[in-house]
Amino acid sequence: MVLFPELPFARVANLLSFLFLLMSFLLIIRNSLSAQVRMFAVQSGVLSALAAVVAHFGGSRELFGVAVLFAFIKVIVIPRVLTRAVSKIGIQRAVAPYLGTSVTLGICAGLVVVAFYVMAPVMESNRLPTADGIPLAFAGVLIGFFTTVNRRRALTQILGFLMLENGIFMVALLATYGVPLIVEMGVFLDVLVAVLILEVFVYRIKHNFDSIEVSQMGALRG
Amino acid sequence: MLNSAAMLTLLAASLMLFAGGAAGALVFDRESGRCRRMTHGLALCGTVLVLILGIAGLTGNSFELLLPRILPLAGGLALGLDRLSAFFLLTIAVGVIPSTLFAVGYTRQYRQEQALLGFALNVFVPAMMLVVLSRNVLTFLVFWEAMSLASYFLVMTEKDRDETRSAGWLYMVMTHAGLACLLIGFLAMLQATGSFSMPEWARAAEGVDSGVRSLVFLVMAAGFLSKAGAIPFHVWLPRAHPAAPSHVSAMMSGVMIKLGVYGLIRIGFEWLGPGPGWWGVLIMIVGAVSALLGVLYALIDSDLKCLLAYSSVENIGVILLGVGAGLVFRSYNLGSLAALALMAALYHSLNHTVFKGLLFLSAGSVVHVTGTRITEEMGGLLKRMPHTGAFFLIGSLAISAMPPFNGFISEWLTFQSLLLSFRVPEQFINLVFALCIASLALTAGLAAACFVRAFGITFLALPRGQAVEQAHEADWTMRTSMGLLALACLTLGVAPVLALRVLSGAVNEFLGAAPDLSFDWSNIAAASAFGTIAPLWVAVILALLMLAAWVGLRVYGANFSRRYYETWGCGRAVQTADFEYTAAAFANPFKRVFAFLYRPVEETEIEAHSESRFFVKTITYRHESRSIIEDSIYAPIVATVRRLAAKARTVQSGNVHGYLLYILAALLTLLLFAK
Numbered sequence: 001m002v003l004f005p006e007l008p009f010a011r012v013a014n015l016l017s018f019l020f021l022l023m024s025f026l027l028i029i030r031n032s033l034s035a036q037v038r039m040f041a042v043q044s045g046v047l048s049a050l051a052a053v054v055a056h057f058g059g060s061r062e063l064f065g066v067a068v069l070f071a072f073i074k075v076i077v078i079p080r081v082l083t084r085a086v087s088k089i090g091i092q093r094a095v096a097p098y099l100g101t102s103v104t105l106g107i108c109a110g111l112v113v114v115a116f117y118v119m120a121p122v123m124e125s126n127r128l129p130t131a132d133g134i135p136l137a138f139a140g141v142l143i144g145f146f147t148t149v150n151r152r153r154a155l156t157q158i159l160g161f162l163m164l165e166n167g168i169f170m171v172a173l174l175a176t177y178g179v180p181l182i183v184e185m186g187v188f189l190d191v192l193v194a195v196l197i198l199e200v201f202v203y204r205i206k207h208n209f210d211s212i213e214v215s216q217m218g219a220l221r222g
Numbered sequence: 223m224l225n226s227a228a229m230l231t232l233l234a235a236s237l238m239l240f241a242g243g244a245a246g247a248l249v250f251d252r253e254s255g256r257c258r259r260m261t262h263g264l265a266l267c268g269t270v271l272v273l274i275l276g277i278a279g280l281t282g283n284s285f286e287l288l289l290p291r292i293l294p295l296a297g298g299l300a301l302g303l304d305r306l307s308a309f310f311l312l313t314i315a316v317g318v319i320p321s322t323l324f325a326v327g328y329t330r331q332y333r334q335e336q337a338l339l340g341f342a343l344n345v346f347v348p349a350m351m352l353v354v355l356s357r358n359v360l361t362f363l364v365f366w367e368a369m370s371l372a373s374y375f376l377v378m379t380e381k382d383r384d385e386t387r388s389a390g391w392l393y394m395v396m397t398h399a400g401l402a403c404l405l406i407g408f409l410a411m412l413q414a415t416g417s418f419s420m421p422e423w424a425r426a427a428e429g430v431d432s433g434v435r436s437l438v439f440l441v442m443a444a445g446f447l448s449k450a451g452a453i454p455f456h457v458w459l460p461r462a463h464p465a466a467p468s469h470v471s472a473m474m475s476g477v478m479i480k481l482g483v484y485g486l487i488r489i490g491f492e493w494l495g496p497g498p499g500w501w502g503v504l505i506m507i508v509g510a511v512s513a514l515l516g517v518l519y520a521l522i523d524s525d526l527k528c529l530l531a532y533s534s535v536e537n538i539g540v541i542l543l544g545v546g547a548g549l550v551f552r553s554y555n556l557g558s559l560a561a562l563a564l565m566a567a568l569y570h571s572l573n574h575t576v577f578k579g580l581l582f583l584s585a586g587s588v589v590h591v592t593g594t595r596i597t598e599e600m601g602g603l604l605k606r607m608p609h610t611g612a613f614f615l616i617g618s619l620a621i622s623a624m625p626p627f628n629g630f631i632s633e634w635l636t637f638q639s640l641l642l643s644f645r646v647p648e649q650f651i652n653l654v655f656a657l658c659i660a661s662l663a664l665t666a667g668l669a670a671a672c673f674v675r676a677f678g679i680t681f682l683a684l685p686r687g688q689a690v691e692q693a694h695e696a697d698w699t700m701r702t703s704m705g706l707l708a709l710a711c712l713t714l715g716v717a718p719v720l721a722l723r724v725l726s727g728a729v730n731e732f733l734g735a736a737p738d739l740s741f742d743w744s745n746i747a748a749a750s751a752f753g754t755i756a757p758l759w760v761a762v763i764l765a766l767l768m769l770a771a772w773v774g775l776r777v778y779g780a781n782f783s784r785r786y787y788e789t790w791g792c793g794r795a796v797q798t799a800d801f802e803y804t805a806a807a808f809a810n811p812f813k814r815v816f817a818f819l820y821r822p823v824e825e826t827e828i829e830a831h832s833e834s835r836f837f838v839k840t841i842t843y844r845h846e847s848r849s850i851i852e853d854s855i856y857a858p859i860v861a862t863v864r865r866l867a868a869k870a871r872t873v874q875s876g877n878v879h880g881y882l883l884y885i886l887a888a889l890l891t892l893l894l895f896a897k
Contacts, residue, residue, distance in 0.1 A: 098879065118894065142890075145882075148879075148882050149882045
């Protein structure tokens with residue numbers, strides 16, 4: 001049974017991909033940590049919807065499971081963990097990036113261009129209706145990576161890492177309709193554990209050093 | 223005759239024994255006594271099988287083994303045994319068996335490090351064996367590296383001492399620099415011939431450009447010479463060998479550095495095909511310089527084990543003279559002379575394994591009981607350790623090339639092969655040989671002086687310290703192992719025919735030419751009686767002369783009863799150790815004669831009584847020498863590396879964001895380039 005036969009698959013997929021990228025940009029310009037966590041949750045929600053759409057049109061029942069699991073972990077569990085960390089650490093503002101918002105936005109725009117340029121051959125060789133979204137997903141990867149570089153605080157670096165991971169999931173989703181469930185589950189578990197460990201670590205670092213400024217680790221070098 | 227299946231079973235059995243020893247080290251790492259007996263016992267059994275394999279190989283058995291499933295990328299694990307490999311297996315076994323037996327008693331002092339020692343030993347020995355058996359590039363490199371790493375951990379046994387750590391570090395750097403050289407050479411040959419298999423190279427080498435082959439020879443020779451410890455690549459050797467436990471020193475000096483010679487023989491005579499004469503000339507010059515400088519540094523060193531390590535550099539030089547002469551002769555198509563020279567080199571490497579093993583083990587017993595390695599603090603040990611002293615004396619005689627011991631035969635053979643160079647129709651080559659002969663002669667004399675000093679200062683006269691006075695004889699495993707080696711020194715010197723027979727077979731198979739040497743039990747004749755010697759008769763006459771002296775004294779009525787009297791009293795009222803002739807004093811004339819080489823720093827401080835300068839309280843005399851090679855070659859390299867490293871350090875910002883940025887930049891660059 002097809003639920004919305006009048007909606008062309010490719011257009012819905014593209015729309016969701018754009019929403020995904022939009023969330024990345026919104027995350028970058030928000031300053032408060034809790035707002036950033038919310039943006040991440042929304043982005044994950046969009047991604048889970050995209051997975052459901054691909055599952056629906058691609059006719060893969062397995063992918064529905066992935067979408068549900070993804071929504072559970074990335075929309076509910078991880079944001080909660082991060083919110084808890086934020087409240088424990090108690091800094092709500094002053095996320096302190098290296099570069100100002102406007103410069104960051106400019107660079108991210110440049111990264112989107114790079115993503116389109118680099119992914120052009122992949123788009124051409126890919127026959128799936130979702131192929132148009134691939135550069136957007138890859139731009140999400142690059143922006144996530146750039147966020148880890150740009151932010152001083154350990155917690156925002158975790159967010160950057162999670163965005164990067166979202167982007168990778170989305171590239172796989174759009175380019176091949178997702179990897180097998182078992183692989184996906186493994187990745188989810190990895191990310192979840194990584195976030196839990198990082199949360200504990202951030203808390204410990206804060207506890208021991210009264211700061212989570214990663215730049216202070218420079219004092220450790222020989 | 224054994225078939226190849228039986229040989230492979232033997233190989234597998236020995237590997238299983240080593241594996242058992244390594245596993246035992248891990249299982250019993252808390253019970254040091256059991257661990258010690260088990261790991262060394264299994265290593266000993268495994269090495270006995272290696273000995274059998276070597277002897278079987280020398281009597282004409284061989285095998286080829288290719289396991290394509292292991293290391294599949296590089297054509298599989300390829301092993302093979304020919305007579306040359308078998309000879310080196312024999313050398314390994316001859317060096318390792320007594321050392322391992324010695325270690326059973328000797329390593330009792332290392333309680334904490336027992337598991338590491340046992341494990342590393344059970345990797346080190348089979349790795350050396352498999353290096354010799356390797357028949358393709360990756361197999362060779364894997365076992366070569368395993369050997370280097372295992373020996374590194376053996377050197378680091380006493381890791382709490384600064385000296386050991388710096389020695390280990392230097393060894394690691396030098397051995398990996400050597401490995402890099404080998405890798406470059408192997409890759410270049412791989413490129414040129416398109417084959418991973420070294421026997422294939424030998425066949426394809428004719429088609430490769432001779433310039434490329436010469437470059438490969440230079441690079442790979444540097445790699446192998448650094449393992450062999452030839453000057454100027456020797457810097458690690460006099461530091462690493464003394465820092466290791468003595469049985470490890472014996473194995474490294476006696477056995478491991480010979481594998482550098484093995485590699486050199488393989489590339490020079492086989493893998494890279496026939497080469498021009500200057501390959502051999504180069505090796506001869508390196509050999510002559512190593513021999514001469516090695517013995518000169520040994521002569522002035524006051525650290526007993528350091529002295530032995532420098533003497534290893536010297537002996538590697540003597541071996542290289544034979545190898546180089548062989549290369550020169552072969553390039554002039556003098557096959558039988560090349561075979562003679564190579565045979566001399568191989569015989570000397572076996573002999574060096576025997577007597578250097580003996581010397582290191584007896585030095586180890588001495589160091590073990592006295593707790594010092596400085597000869598100046600020893601003295602008078604012959605009365606307290608009569609067996610160890612006698613074994614050290616035998617080793618000293620053998621290494622000084624005194625008949626009837628083994629060193630004499632192989633140095634004689636080396637001399638003969640060098641003297642026969644007049645058959646080469648080129649004056650430049652003749653001149654090089656003449657200089658090499660002169661330096662070998664000088665080396666032999668200086669080596670004798672060096673070991674007179676080593677034995678005399680260590681074992682004779684009065685003890686110079688408390689620990690030395692209370693020294694006691696080593697336990698039975700240690701004495702048995704030294705006894706075995708001393709017996710081998712004598713056997714190889716009195717009945718060299720045993721070794722010459724298998725050696726001439728091995729060289730004949732390897733070079734395709736019989737050595738120009740005829741020998742039987744009583745007589746050895748080089749180049750149809752150009753030079754002849756009768757080792758058995760020499761020994762008999764020496765024994766008869768000693769007997770005659772004893773009988774003569776009896777007849778004359780000399781007093782044989784023991785007299786208690788002060789030695790060399792010289793009319794002094796008191797006789798203490800302070801009056802004794804010291805090692806520094808013995809070395810001083812040499813220091814003055816060779817001052818241009820040692821570049822000594824001399825300091826004399828005299829502290830006189832405040833009333834009159836004629837009442838001296840103390841005199842401090844320092845006379846240190848500097849290493850000309852380290853100053854002029856290594857110091858600039860080290861300075862440059864340090865400067866570059868300081869510059870490169872700015873890349874290491876210590877900033878996590880910086881590192882993340884590097885990754886991002888690398889990713890983007892690669893993506894854009896790949897486009």
